[in-house]
Amino acid sequence: MNPKLSFSRNFLDLLSSMRFAVSLLSVLGIASVIGTVLKQNEPYENYIIKFGQFWFGLFEQLGLYDVYHSGWFLLILLFLVISTSLCIYRNTPSMLKEWRTFKEHATEKSLNAFSHQETYATNATPDELKQKLTQFLVAKGFQFKFRTQENGSELIAAKAGTHQRWGYIFTHVAMVVILFGGLLDGNLPFKIQEILGHKRIETLDIPENQVPPESRLGIHNPSFRANMTLPEGTSDNVAFVRVRDGYLVQELPFRVALKDFRIEHYATGQPKSFESDLVIMDPDLKEPITKTISVNHPLTYKGIAIYQSDFQDGGTKLNFKVWNLFAPNAEAQPLAGTIFQKGVLGQGDAALKVEFNDFRKFNIINMSPDGKGKPHNVGPNITYKLRDNRGQAVEYVNYMQPMQIDGRHYFITGMRETVQDEFRYLRIPVDSDLSLNGFMNFRAVMLDASKYQEIAHRIANNSLDVKRDSAVRKQFETSVVQLLSIFAKGGYSGVAQVIEKSVPENEREAVARTYIKMISVAAFEAYNMALEANGKPVLASNTDTETLLRDSLNAFSDIFFFGAPYYLQLDQYEHKEASGLQLTKSPGQKWVYLGSVLLVLGIFAMMYIRERRIWLSIRPHKKQVHFAMASNRKNLDFEKEFNLYREQLRSLIG
Amino acid sequence: MNNSSLEYQQKTLLQRLNSQDWLYAIVIFAGSIFAYTKYAQYMDIYETVFLFGAAALASYLGWQWKTLGKLVLAVGVISLFSISLYDGDQARATQLFLLKFLISSQSAIMWMNVLFVLAMMVYWFALYKRSEFAGKFASALTWSAVLFGFVGLMVRWYESYLIAPDVGHIPISNLYEVFILFCLITALLYLHYEQKLNTKQLGGFVLLVINAAVGFILWYTFDRQANHIQPLVPALQSYWMKIHVPANFVGYGAFSLAAMVAAAYLLVNKGVLSSRLPSLDVLDDLMYKSIAVGFAFFTIATILGAMWAAEAWGGYWSWDPKETWALIVWLNYAAWLHLRMVKGLRGPLLAWWALIGLLVTTFAFLGVNMFLSGLHSYGTL
Numbered sequence A: 001m002n003p004k005l006s007f008s009r010n011f012l013d014l015l016s017s018m019r020f021a022v023s024l025l026s027v028l029g030i031a032s033v034i035g036t037v038l039k040q041n042e043p044y045e046n047y048i049i050k051f052g053q054f055w056f057g058l059f060e061q062l063g064l065y066d067v068y069h070s071g072w073f074l075l076i077l078l079f080l081v082i083s084t085s086l087c088i089y090r091n092t093p094s095m096l097k098e099w100r101t102f103k104e105h106a107t108e109k110s111l112n113a114f115s116h117q118e119t120y121a122t123n124a125t126p127d128e129l130k131q132k133l134t135q136f137l138v139a140k141g142f143q144f145k146f147r148t149q150e151n152g153s154e155l156i157a158a159k160a161g162t163h164q165r166w167g168y169i170f171t172h173v174a175m176v177v178i179l180f181g182g183l184l185d186g187n188l189p190f191k192i193q194e195i196l197g198h199k200r201i202e203t204l205d206i207p208e209n210q211v212p213p214e215s216r217l218g219i220h221n222p223s224f225r226a227n228m229t230l231p232e233g234t235s236d237n238v239a240f241v242r243v244r245d246g247y248l249v250q251e252l253p254f255r256v257a258l259k260d261f262r263i264e265h266y267a268t269g270q271p272k273s274f275e276s277d278l279v280i281m282d283p284d285l286k287e288p289i290t291k292t293i294s295v296n297h298p299l300t301y302k303g304i305a306i307y308q309s310d311f312q313d314g315g316t317k318l319n320f321k322v323w324n325l326f327a328p329n330a331e332a333q334p335l336a337g338t339i340f341q342k343g344v345l346g347q348g349d350a351a352l353k354v355e356f357n358d359f360r361k362f363n364i365i366n367m368s369p370d371g372k373g374k375p376h377n378v379g380p381n382i383t384y385k386l387r388d389n390r391g392q393a394v395e396y397v398n399y400m401q402p403m404q405i406d407g408r409h410y411f412i413t414g415m416r417e418t419v420q421d422e423f424r425y426l427r428i429p430v431d432s433d434l435s436l437n438g439f440m441n442f443r444a445v446m447l448d449a450s451k452y453q454e455i456a457h458r459i460a461n462n463s464l465d466v467k468r469d470s471a472v473r474k475q476f477e478t479s480v481v482q483l484l485s486i487f488a489k490g491g492y493s494g495v496a497q498v499i500e501k502s503v504p505e506n507e508r509e510a511v512a513r514t515y516i517k518m519i520s521v522a523a524f525e526a527y528n529m530a531l532e533a534n535g536k537p538v539l540a541s542n543t544d545t546e547t548l549l550r551d552s553l554n555a556f557s558d559i560f561f562f563g564a565p566y567y568l569q570l571d572q573y574e575h576k577e578a579s580g581l582q583l584t585k586s587p588g589q590k591w592v593y594l595g596s597v598l599l600v601l602g603i604f605a606m607m608y609i610r611e612r613r614i615w616l617s618i619r620p621h622k623k624q625v626h627f628a629m630a631s632n633r634k635n636l637d638f639e640k641e642f643n644l645y646r647e648q649l650r651s652l653i654g
Numbered sequence B: 001m002n003n004s005s006l007e008y009q010q011k012t013l014l015q016r017l018n019s020q021d022w023l024y025a026i027v028i029f030a031g032s033i034f035a036y037t038k039y040a041q042y043m044d045i046y047e048t049v050f051l052f053g054a055a056a057l058a059s060y061l062g063w064q065w066k067t068l069g070k071l072v073l074a075v076g077v078i079s080l081f082s083i084s085l086y087d088g089d090q091a092r093a094t095q096l097f098l099l100k101f102l103i104s105s106q107s108a109i110m111w112m113n114v115l116f117v118l119a120m121m122v123y124w125f126a127l128y129k130r131s132e133f134a135g136k137f138a139s140a141l142t143w144s145a146v147l148f149g150f151v152g153l154m155v156r157w158y159e160s161y162l163i164a165p166d167v168g169h170i171p172i173s174n175l176y177e178v179f180i181l182f183c184l185i186t187a188l189l190y191l192h193y194e195q196k197l198n199t200k201q202l203g204g205f206v207l208l209v210i211n212a213a214v215g216f217i218l219w220y221t222f223d224r225q226a227n228h229i230q231p232l233v234p235a236l237q238s239y240w241m242k243i244h245v246p247a248n249f250v251g252y253g254a255f256s257l258a259a260m261v262a263a264a265y266l267l268v269n270k271g272v273l274s275s276r277l278p279s280l281d282v283l284d285d286l287m288y289k290s291i292a293v294g295f296a297f298f299t300i301a302t303i304l305g306a307m308w309a310a311e312a313w314g315g316y317w318s319w320d321p322k323e324t325w326a327l328i329v330w331l332n333y334a335a336w337l338h339l340r341m342v343k344g345l346r347g348p349l350l351a352w353w354a355l356i357g358l359l360v361t362t363f364a365f366l367g368v369n370m371f372l373s374g375l376h377s378y379g380t381l
C-alpha cells in the first residue's frame, strides 16, 4: 500500500473515531467548567487585582476571560463538526443497509448458532405453517420477506423497529447542524478580520462618531449581539458590541427611538415589569413601527431582535439646595445638575467638581434591625462625587426623604473615599416639620461666635448656683464661650483633643463628662435661639428633646468627617430613564432549532424503537420449524419478548 | 380462527380501554374545561394549549398506569376540597383545623416530608426483615407522600393568587418549590419501576436521595423562611417556565434514581445484600432505562431552555453557568450512553459513573446557584 495514502487514511480514521470525539468532548467539558468558574467578561482591572500582573497576562494569552469565543475553543468546535461529519459519512451507508435489509440470506448454519433460538416439531403442511406464521408476525408488527433455500426450506426473514437506525443519523446530523448554527452566530467573521488586521476593538471611551471605521461593523454584518442605552425621548442607529476589554460599534439599518420607559412594582416594592415604548424609523417603512417591548416579549425587525435587557438613568434633571456646612449662616444656594454631567461648587483653589453619577427613584431596603422584616421602598437617592483640583474624589449617596430608624427620622447621606470602602453615614435628625432646616439653623448658631455670649448668658440665667455671684457667673460664661468655640472647630473629637492636651490623665473623664453636659445644655439654648429667630415654638424639656439634641450634636460632630464642606440636599427632580436594549441578529438560530428537533427525534428513535429480527425457517424435510431471534441491543426487554414469542409459537405450531 | 392463534394478538391501547378509563378521561377533561371557562381571560394561547395538553397527558398516563390515574383524581379532589375551605381568605390556612393540620399548602408539604422519612425507614426495615408486607406498606407511604406533595403544590398555586392576583404563579419558580417537585418526580419514577419490575427492595436506596432533598426543604423552611411565596421577577414571567422546569426535573429525578440503583448495583457486585436485592441484570437494566429517560427529558429541557433564553435574554445560548453546566451534564450522560450502546460496556464501571454522575448533576442543579452567578434568576441560597 502507498504509505502516504495509508497515513491520511489513518488520520481520517482517527478523526472520525469515537475516541477522538470523546477526547474533544472532554476538553470541551473542562473548558466549559473554567468558563463558569472564572467569571467571564469582567472589566480587566478586576482580573489584574485578582491574579496579579503575571497571571493576568498569561490568562489573557489563553483567552480565559472569554473562553467561549477564544480561538482554541472555536477550533475544538470545528474539529467536532469535522469528526462527527466523518463519522456520519462512514456509518450512514451501513445504517441505511441495516434499515432496509431483511437479512434473508442468513444460512441455516448461522441461524443454528444463534443464542436465542428454538426448534419446533410439526406435522402441519408448509402452506398452513406459512399462513399461521405470517399472521403471527403481522400481529407482532413485523415486516417480512420469503426466501426458498437450497435445501428446500422456506425462510421467513422478519424485522421490526429498524427505524431505530435513523436515530443514529438524526442525532449525529443534529449535532453537526447545531454546531454549524452556533458557528454562524459566533463572531468568527470578526475574528478572521481581526487576525488579518482589518478590524480592531476600540478601547477608548470616545464619542461614538469618533470611533474609526476599523472598529465599526456595517449593517451587513450577518450576526451580532449588541447593546444600546437609549434615554427617554432620544433615538439612535448604532449599538455597541462588547469584546474583551473594548467594544465595536455596530451600525443598524434603522433608527430606534424610545418614547417611554416604565418600571412597575409589586405591592412589596419588588420590580414586576420593565417596558419600553419603541419607535422604529426606517426610510423603507411608510410609517414608523410603534411597539412596546418587555422582558420575554422582544420585537423583531429586519432580522434584528430587540430585547429589553436592563435600564439605567437617562439624564435625570436635579435641583439641589447646597448648604455650606461650615458657614455660620443658614442660607442654602440653589444648584441645578443632570445625571452623567458635572457642575462646580465654590471658587478658586477650593472649588470642587460635582459629578452626578446616578439617580434611583426606588430603593428597596430592608431596614429592620435583624434583617427579617419586610424590605420596603425608602424613596429616591442620588449618587455623586466631589472631586478636588488634585483629582481626589469622595463619593456620596444621598437619600431624598428622611428614613425611619428606631422610630425616629433622619436624613441619611453616605460617604466613602474609595470604591472598596463601605459607605459611612451622616444621619441628620429631622425637625418638627420633618425638614432639614431645624438642624441647619441650629448648626448655624453653633458656628456663629457672636452668639456664644448670649448662649452662655442664658445658661447662667437658668442655673441657680451661678446666677447669684457675678464673679463666678463671669468665669462660667467665659468658659462656656471657650468651650463652644472649641466645639465649633472640631465637634466632640476637637474637644477630646483639647482635653488630651491640657488635662492630666486622671481628671480627663470627669472633665469630659462636664464638658459634654455643658455642650448639651448649650445645644438646648442654641436650638431654641434658632427656633425663636425663625418664629417657631421653642423646645420643651423632655426626653424627645434630649434625643433630638443628642442626634443633632452627633451630626454636628460628624460634619467634620464628611469630606467636603458642602451638603447637597435634593430638592426636586425630573426623572428621566434610559432603557437598556439588546439587539441580536442570529441567522444560526433556525439551524439550531432544526438541529434540536432532529436531536430529539433521533434520541427517541434510538432509545425507544427497538430493532428486532426474527427468522422462521420451515423445514418440511425435517418436519421442523426453526425460530431464531436477534436484536442489536441485548437487554431484559429483549429476553422477555423472546421468551414470550417462543411460548406463543410453540402453541401456534405444535 | 382458533383460540390459540388469537392468544398472541396484541390489543392496541384504545382496544384495551374499559368504561372506567373513559370515565376517568371525561372527568379530567371536564375539569379542564371548567378551569378554562373560569380563567380563559387570564390565559394566553400557550397556556390554553398547556392546560389541555396536561389533560391529555394525564389521561394517557392514567390509562397506561392505573395507579397514577387514581393519584391524579385524589390530588384533584383533595386540592379542590382544600381550596373550598380557604374560601378566598388566606388567613384561614391557620384558623381552620383541617387546613392548619392537614391540607393547607404548608401542612400538606410538611406531611409529605414526614411521610417520605417514614417510608424510607419502613423500606429499610422491609429489606432487613425480607418482609413483603412491610414493603407494601412502605410503598403505600411513598404514594401518600406523593399525594400530599402534589396537594401542597396545587394549594400553594391557589394561595399565591390569594396574596395578590399579580403575585400568583405556578409553584415551580424558586429553589424551595422545585425541591418539592424533585421529590415528587423522583418518587413517581421510582414507583413506576417498582410496580413494573417488582423491586420494592430498592425503595430504601431511592428514598435516600429524596430524603436528602427533604432535609434541604426543612432547613430552607426553618432557617431561611423560604416557604414564603415571593412574586416573580420579570424574567420568570413566561409560559416557558411551565414546560422547561418540569422537563428538567424529570431529567434530574431520573438521573438521581439511576445513581441510587447504581449504588445498589455496586453493593450487589461486592456481594453485599446480594441475597436481598434484585439481580445484577435487573439493576443494570433499570439503571440504563432510568438514564435513558433522564437523557431524553434533559435534552428536551435544555432545548426548551435555549428557546426561552432566546426570548428572555436575547440569545439561545449565552454560556451562562447554568446553561454550561446543563451541557456538561448532558455530555456526561451522552458519553455514558455511547460507551454502553456503542462499545457494549457493562458492569461496575458504568455503575460508578452513574453514581459519580449524580455529583455532576447535583452541582448543575444546586452548586451553580450556590457558587456561581449568572443570568438564571431563581434561587440563590
Ligand code: HEM
Residues within 6 Å of the ligand: A016, A017, A018, A021, A025, A080, A083, A084, A087, A091, A164, A165, A167, A168, A171, A172, A175, A603, A606, A607, B295, B334, B337, B338, B341, B342
Ligand atoms: C459531537 C459529538 C457527538 C455527540 C454529542 C454524540 C451524541 C450521541 C448521542 C446523544 C447518541 C445517542 C445515545 C443514545 O442512544 O441516547 C449517540 C450514539 C452514537 N454515536 Fe455519537 N455523538 C457524537 C460523536 C460521535 C462520533 C464522532 C461517533 C463516531 C464513531 C459517534 C458514534 C455513535 C454511534 C455509533 C452511536 C450509537 C448508534 C447506535 O448504536 O444506534 N458519535 N451519539
